[in-house]
Amino acid sequence: MRTIIEPFRIKVVEPIRLSTRREREKLLREAGYNVFLIDAEHITFDFLTDSGTGAMSAAQWGRLMVGDESYAGSTSFRRFEKVVRELTGKKHIIPTHQGRAAESILFSVTVDETKYVPNNCHFDTTRANVEFRKGHAVDLVVDECHQPQLDAPFKGNIDLNKLEKFIERVGPANIPMGFLTVTNNTGGGQPVSMRNIRETKELLGKYGIPLFLDACRFAENAYFIKLREKGYENTPVREIAQEIFSYADGCTMSAKKDGFGNIGGFLAMNDDELAMKARNMLILTEGFPTYGGLAGRDLEALAQGLVEILDENYLQYRLACVRYLGVGLNKMGIPTIQPPGGHAIYIDAKAFLPHIPQGEYPGQSLTAAMYLEGGIRAVEIGSVMFGKPDPDDPGKEIPAEMELVRMAVPRRVYTQSHIDYVLESMEGVVKTKDELRGCRITWQPPFLRHFTARFEPV
Numbered sequence: 001m002r003t004i005i006e007p008f009r010i011k012v013v014e015p016i017r018l019s020t021r022r023e024r025e026k027l028l029r030e031a032g033y034n035v036f037l038i039d040a041e042h043i044t045f046d047f048l049t050d051s052g053t054g055a056m057s058a059a060q061w062g063r064l065m066v067g068d069e070s071y072a073g074s075t076s077f078r079r080f081e082k083v084v085r086e087l088t089g090k091k092h093i094i095p096t097h098q099g100r101a102a103e104s105i106l107f108s109v110t111v112d113e114t115k116y117v118p119n120n121c122h123f124d125t126t127r128a129n130v131e132f133r134k135g136h137a138v139d140l141v142v143d144e145c146h147q148p149q150l151d152a153p154f155k156g157n158i159d160l161n162k163l164e165k166f167i168e169r170v171g172p173a174n175i176p177m178g179f180l181t182v183t184n185n186t187g188g189g190q191p192v193s194m195r196n197i198r199e200t201k202e203l204l205g206k207y208g209i210p211l212f213l214d215a216c217r218f219a220e221n222a223y224f225i226k227l228r229e230k231g232y233e234n235t236p237v238r239e240i241a242q243e244i245f246s247y248a249d250g251c252t253m254s255a256k257k258d259g260f261g262n263i264g265g266f267l268a269m270n271d272d273e274l275a276m277k278a279r280n281m282l283i284l285t286e287g288f289p290t291y292g293g294l295a296g297r298d299l300e301a302l303a304q305g306l307v308e309i310l311d312e313n314y315l316q317y318r319l320a321c322v323r324y325l326g327v328g329l330n331k332m333g334i335p336t337i338q339p340p341g342g343h344a345i346y347i348d349a350k351a352f353l354p355h356i357p358q359g360e361y362p363g364q365s366l367t368a369a370m371y372l373e374g375g376i377r378a379v380e381i382g383s384v385m386f387g388k389p390d391p392d393d394p395g396k397e398i399p400a401e402m403e404l405v406r407m408a409v410p411r412r413v414y415t416q417s418h419i420d421y422v423l424e425s426m427e428g429v430v431k432t433k434d435e436l437r438g439c440r441i442t443w444q445p446p447f448l449r450h451f452t453a454r455f456e457p458v
């Protein structure tokens with residue numbers, strides 16, 4: 001087989017800023033060893049997130065010019081609505097400015113302190129939006145998901161036994177809907193199988209509970225099904241995506257992921273009464289139902305993006321690109337969650353840097369080392385993000401379960417030689433890994449400290 005190429009030519013370019021090691025040393029020190037606090041112009045390769053960071057196509061940029069900015073009934077909305085309806089099969093299409101706005105609206109009309117929402121794994125904004133309404137967000141992913149080194153095809157599946165026991169325990173009347181996140185971002189970008197989606201629908205249906213999808217990466221999930229699930233080898237990925245949505249009663253979507261948008265999202269559903277309530281909230285918080293939180297031109301770009309995302313050459317390149325990064329890291333002895341996910345690689349910093357105790361944040365040290373070595377920005381998902389004060393000893397902390405560093409790959413942005421450069425830089429990190437020290441926090445805010453905390457090496 002030949003090299004899987006970037007299936008696009010480059011028409012518009014954006015310079016990548018290169019910096020010297022000495023400059024990066026200074027910037028890192030000034031940023032308190034927290035890469036969130038370094039300005040983007042000083043980053044060479046940015047793997048902080050794949051959300052809204054993708055490259056739009058020439059066709060998408062072209063659509064921007066024909067955006068209809070009418071307040072009501074804009075033709076751009078009708079175009080967007082048609083594309084989303086053909087994809088999802090849902091009756092009501094409600095545009096929002098991003099995924100969390102769709103979640104906020106949905107849960108504000110369905111969840112209160114008596115309600116439970118099961119999911120394979122809630123993404124953090126989804127969980128926060130359930131909990132903000134005092135509801136209970138419960139993760140019921142298969143146990144395989146908790147074994148980082150296990151290579152299994154569908155580690156994003158929900159555990160149907162756990163789900164049935166859960167429904168029996170809390171009672172179907174207290175579950176406004178069940179959720180499946182495709183792919184399972186929190187669990188490593190791992191896909192959910194078609195069989196699992198179908199069986200989840202059947203189980204929920206038995207109890208009269210609707211199924212919603214957190215559909216942010218539906219296209220990557222659909223392509224994983226094509227590659228890994230028997231019976232789908234020859235099905236066009238568009239049909240696979242349509243089948244995924246056919247089992248759902250509704251969905252929330254961040255179009256900053258598999259919508260190829262820099263901003264945007266939507267909520268879709270069949271239930272008329274629920275849609276009416278959601279639209280009332282939409283008008284209150286986002287905007288009129290035919291633009292939601294978006295400009296007409298954004299709706300145009302998304303309508304085009306949602307078609308392009310299902311191009312199989314693109315999806316083949318997309319998954320190959322992420323895998324190439326993961327395999328490259330593994331070859332030099334850097335352990336990552338297996339198998340590579342659809343949008344990101346997760347480095348196991350605890351296993352890679354066993355000499356740094358969890359209390360000295362091995363993941364944070366690794367993100368600093370990656371920046372220093374290659375101007376690479378990644379995000380710690382470990383004890384800086386999830387560590388909790390020890391109730392028995394306020395001076396101490398209970399560390400997170402895992403110390404991960406996530407490299408999320410923006411869509412259509414980096415080429416293979418970019419990834420090669422990143423891997424060469426990572427070799428530099430490997431060479432000096434025994435000298436890497438942990439760090440301690442010198443300042444932290446009361447909430448969400450990973451964004452703004454400052455550190456120093458121990």
Ligand SMILES: *Cc1c(COP(=O)(O)O)cnc(C)c1O
Nearest residue numbers: 098099100123125185216254256
């Ligand atoms: C990004 C994301 C969201 C939230 O979407 P935003 O557009 O960032 O508000 C929800 N769920 C999943 C799985 C996501 O990846």
